[in-house]
Amino acid sequence: MTAPNTVALATSAAYPELAPDDRLLLAPLARRDVRAEPVVWDDPTVRWTDYGAVVVRSCWDYHLRADAFARWIDRLEGAGVPLWNPPRVLRWNADKRYLRDLARDGVPTVPTRWADGSTRESLAELLASSGWADAVVKPAVSASAFRTWRVSARDALAHESEFRATLAAGPALVQPFVRAVVGEGEWSLVFLGGAYSHAALKRPRAGDFRVQQEHGGSSVRAEPAASVIAQAASIVARYAADCLYARVDGVVDDGAFRLMELELVEPHLFLEMRADAAELLADGIARVVSRGAAENAEKTK
Template structure:
């Protein structure tokens, strides 16, 4: 059977576990997408991206949704992505995925006039110590994280004077991958982080993520919580402009942003590979996604 769309997940998320809140949430979100695609007249199924038994030529397109193990298995994911992109359409496209994988894209966005959280990119194999890099930054409270990552993997918050305690960790990480250094945004502790969903070029809905008491990570895996957010006109215009600055066609994006100390909006991350899009807060957004995908399949847009 030829499927119009295969909705991609990872093997851990395939089976529905009624006693697991996380599984219920994942399947609700993916279910909304599957239903919207069917309502748009498309034939669909849901598979793990590493399903060795499926012939990807039997899919017109692949939609990345909950492939949340890709950064842990990047050595397998990268060649699979190359093969899959030669056999069918990807949403978002492989070129965009490759661009978005490495957070060096933040520097490119800044060069196009999009305000970002200040970021120092540290190349793999950097010989300077973390203390030297921190001293050169002038920042007093910092975040260190990999350039290719997700779900706060190897994300560390520390004071400049405590860089020494992370030297061994930093040395091991930078030997294997590029890293990012950023000033810690204390507003996250009080105001959280905003996420604006932009689907098919238009703002859809927004949420606010807040960390649990005593932590700085907003992901629900670490006890963070999610709340609906009524985005202002300024926030919507900022998010849509950030997506327009991307040098590729963007079917869906989650724009993570904060306000800096001066109250200005700034991009934390622009997630366009497999972001959680919080459809449960606005199920109609899944229909917006399905309509945009169907139009692209029909007109052959890149």
């Protein structure tokens, strides 16, 4: 039987008690009379219908079992369990090919070439035809820079087997290496309930290009230019207006902000960087739990 004032904070087996940042939600939710529990998303013993809502948080292994994650979303939706962010958003955003939609809509993004197992063009030919001397290759379904690697045009022939191995595992994207990442850094703008909350500026360690902490990257709270916030806000308003949380990642390149990722599945939200950020997200979670309880009560009348 569903307990209306309970919420499952979906996590992965590597973080059974949630990542430290997400644990900041527990006390604020308790103060709002919402009982929150960390629950591993692929634990077969879990009865998801026992929860008033499920919020995806530290599911940082979903890309390793993308099909199973998609089936999990389908099961919860089919059972009528409120899932946040919404199922259609999770499905769309879990594959980086969503970037094609944004680029087609005129959102300034990093130029991208798409490839899969049917691609005949070699990596060297692809870089030559694109005019890119330095590039990054990443799977279309990936997180935390999983299987993401950098290659130069002069070394591309030597990496053809690696390129083919990447494509054998699934579709991939090739992008020019954005030097601003190792210069100013990469921005992550966090939105809670559709409103801008705070931002982190991420930089890779010396000699690397990956900004993620597990690869030696670092992050600090910083405030981007008002124009960057406005641009990020317009992206969230268009594609994530009904989301509990969103993170807009991008770089300021030649004075213009370019989107690198719109993170709507399980982004690190840097809640520790703003004193009341966990409170704001807890407000949003409490609202959806309350709304779900009201809808369930209406159904049982």
